[in-house]
Amino acid sequence: MAEVSLRNVTKAWGSFTAVRDQSLEIRDGEFMVLLGPSGCGKTTTMRMIAGLEEPTAGDILIGGQRVNDLPPRDRDIAMVFQSYGLYPHMTVEDNIGYPLKLRGIKGAERAAQVRAAAAKVELEALLHRRPKELSGGQRQRVALARAIVRRPTVFLMDEPLSNLDAKLRVSTRAEIKHLQHELGVTTVYVTHDQIEAMTLAHRVAVMQGGEIRQLDTPEVIYDRPADLFVAGFIGSPPMNLVQGQHADGRFTAAGGFHAVTGVARHSGPAVLGVRPEDVTVAPAGQGDLDASIYAVELTGDAVLVTVQAGDSRIIAKADRAWRAEIGSSVALRLDASRLHLFDAASTKRLQPE
Amino acid sequence: MSGTRAAAARRRKLVVKAVESAILLLALFLILFPIVWMALTAFKRPVDLFDLTVTFTPTLDNFRTIFAAPWNIGAAVWNSTVVAGLTVLISIPCSTLAAYAFSRFEMRFKGALFFTILATQFIPAVVVVLPFYLLFRDLGLLDTHLALVIVNLAIVTPFAVWMLKGFLDAVPTESEEAALVDGATRLRVILDIVVPMVWPGVLVTAVFCFILTWNEFLFALILTRDDAVTLPVGITRFRTERGDLWELIAAAGILISIPMFLLSSVIQRHFVRGMTGGAVK
Incomplete structure (x- = not known):
């Protein structure tokens, strides 16, 4: 059990900076997800914690001890890789037992610990197979068992679900969450999948361009995104973002789009954000804004209604029984308590007073 | 019409195959012949050496000779x-x-x-x-x-x-x-x-x-x-x-x-x- 600290860590290759002056405190027992698009520096950050990359500047601490100069084997971490990183020439049993073998744990004791770890991920029946005889999901469970077999102080997981099919991803995700809860080990988890981040994390660090854009609980990241990047990255379908002008607590956009924001002090170019589930499509004349239906898409659990309001297209999430003709007139109601306003120049969130 | 065309294609394929096989056989012969000839020679008595016949009484004498003095x-x-x-x-x-x-x-x-x-x-x-x-x-x-x-x-x-x-x-x-x-x-x-x-x-x-x-x-x-x-x-x-x-x-x-x-x-x-x-x- 240990906390992990990054202090002003930078990683650069020549003129390319993958991670820029990043500081991050991961608490003991916390499930921290590093979330961002590819190339945002999240994997590099994890590999520096693992000791597979050396930071160009800054310090990395595990359990209060500076580990910059320690090789991976002395950091007491375990890692799960995107492509599993199994040992193809060893059986499942030997794969899981390898970290124990390296620590001189022999014979019956090793076998018992391997069986216990295998039982946690339901692999007991496959101990004598080789990786190539396993399915993708089974391979990933071998990698998980290998990580938990020797109670490390930190788990590192690098997109562990991205090679699994959609159905398996959901069940494995729950297994990972359960395991982490049960073992209480500090976990750093890298993903580009916002659903994984939302479902798994105690806290999420949203990264872009080698920097953390926002670090907070999934609730806060979803309800109060710190800037335009986070607002657009989190949520599916994504948040509606409308370019316009803001003055005296009122937002206006071309074509008659308008909304009351409650932000008093800001005036100038701004972007208004509203999540599809916070937009209600009402009969014509019974809402804040007049609009017409642009498209209606049934996704199964909901209907996504795209409406034209002024020059802007807004997506609303409606009940799955909702129906309307394309082109018909409607009105929109925006949930005023769940509007997001961003300064157009700085892209930062403007907080209502 | 299309039947004759298919037949022509089949014939062409056959010819290509035959030429391929011939070239392979020739290459095989060029590579293997010296080896076969060496193997035959190794088991011949000196008197049979320059005889081109393939039938001869094989002998291990040559191997005995090279392992012995001098x-x-x-x-x-x-x-x-x-x-x-x-x-x-x-x-x-x-x-x-x-x-x-x-x-x-x-x-x-x-x-x-x-x-x-x-x-x-x-x-x-x-x-x-x-x-x-x-x-x-x-x-x-x-x-x-x-x-x-x-x-x-x-x-x-x-x-x-x-x-x-x-x-x-x-x-x-x-x-x-x-x-x-x-x-x-x-x-x-x-x-x-x-x-x-x-x-x-x-x-x-x-x-x-x-x-x-x-x-x-x-x-x-x-x-x-x-x-x-x-x-x-x-x-x-x-x-x-x-x-x-x-x-x-x-x-x-x-x-x-x-x-x-x-x-x-x-x-x-x-x-x-x-x-x-x-x-x-």
């Missing part, structure tokens, strides 16, 4: 085995480590260094054979196994480094990183993870190195006299003042070829596996 080819077999064996045993571990470093580590002047290793192969052997002779004479190493092993290492190791780097480059690094995190030192990673994953490549490289050393002639000719003579040099002794003893040359030729036949089957079996195995995902 030829004592057994010594040359031993020398060749020791030299080639030691060369492979030293060269493969060293080359594996070097190739691993070139494949995985960032270092200054890596490209230049790697090219230099290759460049040593461009120097014709005749250019360095005299300096080597003088060097070994001064060291008192002429006509020893050690001298031949040293020279063969210089020939074989650069080649092995290149070949092994190719195999190592094809292996994904994720398993190695997993082992590093699991608690292994770099050397343990190489022994436990990397070598088993590229084992077919290591085996193929070792076989190539063995064959190169086994067949090496020029240095063995210049650097040995009596004690360390290898098979390719030993075979030249059958050109005597009484003329070329073809039946003995052929018998010794069979001896030289035996490891080639055995090892080529090893390569065949492992080469395909080496190309397709080891995938991780």
Whole structure:
């Protein structure tokens, strides 16, 4: 059990900076997800914690001890890789037992610990197979068992679900969450999948361009995104973002789009954000804004209604029984308590007073 | 209409196949005929030598002769085995480590260094054979196994480094990183993870190195006299003042070829596996 600290860590290759002056405190027992698009520096950050990359500047601490100069084997971490990183020439049993073998744990004791770890991920029946005889999901469970077999102080997981099919991803995700809860080990988890981040994390660090854009609980990241990047990255379908002008607590956009924001002090170019589930499509004349239906898409659990309001297209999430003709007139109601306003120049969130 | 066109296509395919087969048969004949002829000669009595008939009474006399005095080819077999064996045993571990470093580590002047290793192969052997002779004479190493092993290492190791780097480059690094995190030192990673994953490549490289050393002639000719003579040099002794003893040359030729036949089957079996195995995902 240990906390992990990054202090002003930078990683650069020549003129390319993958991670820029990043500081991050991961608490003991916390499930921290590093979330961002590819190339945002999240994997590099994890590999520096693992000791597979050396930071160009800054310090990395595990359990209060500076580990910059320690090789991976002395950091007491375990890692799960995107492509599993199994040992193809060893059986499942030997794969899981390898970290124990390296620590001189022999014979019956090793076998018992391997069986216990295998039982946690339901692999007991496959101990004598080789990786190539396993399915993708089974391979990933071998990698998980290998990580938990020797109670490390930190788990590192690098997109562990991205090679699994959609159905398996959901069940494995729950297994990972359960395991982490049960073992209480500090976990750093890298993903580009916002659903994984939302479902798994105690806290999420949203990264872009080698920097953390926002670090907070999934609730806060979803309800109060710190800037335009986070607002657009989190949520599916994504948040509606409308370019316009803001003055005296009122937002206006071309074509008659308008909304009351409650932000008093800001005036100038701004972007208004509203999540599809916070937009209600009402009969014509019974809402804040007049609009017409642009498209209606049934996704199964909901209907996504795209409406034209002024020059802007807004997506609303409606009940799955909702129906309307394309082109018909409607009105929109925006949930005023769940509007997001961003300064157009700085892209930062403007907080209502 | 379309029926005749299909028939024409079928006929054309047949002709192409026939030509292909003919070319292959010709190539096979060109390669195999000298070997078959040598094998036949090795079992002939001297009187049958220049008889073109294929039917003759086979005899093992030629093999008995070359293993007996004064030829004592057994010594040359031993020398060749020791030299080639030691060369492979030293060269493969060293080359594996070097190739691993070139494949995985960032270092200054890596490209230049790697090219230099290759460049040593461009120097014709005749250019360095005299300096080597003088060097070994001064060291008192002429006509020893050690001298031949040293020279063969210089020939074989650069080649092995290149070949092994190719195999190592094809292996994904994720398993190695997993082992590093699991608690292994770099050397343990190489022994436990990397070598088993590229084992077919290591085996193929070792076989190539063995064959190169086994067949090496020029240095063995210049650097040995009596004690360390290898098979390719030993075979030249059958050109005597009484003329070329073809039946003995052929018998010794069979001896030289035996490891080639055995090892080529090893390569065949492992080469395909080496190309397709080891995938991780």
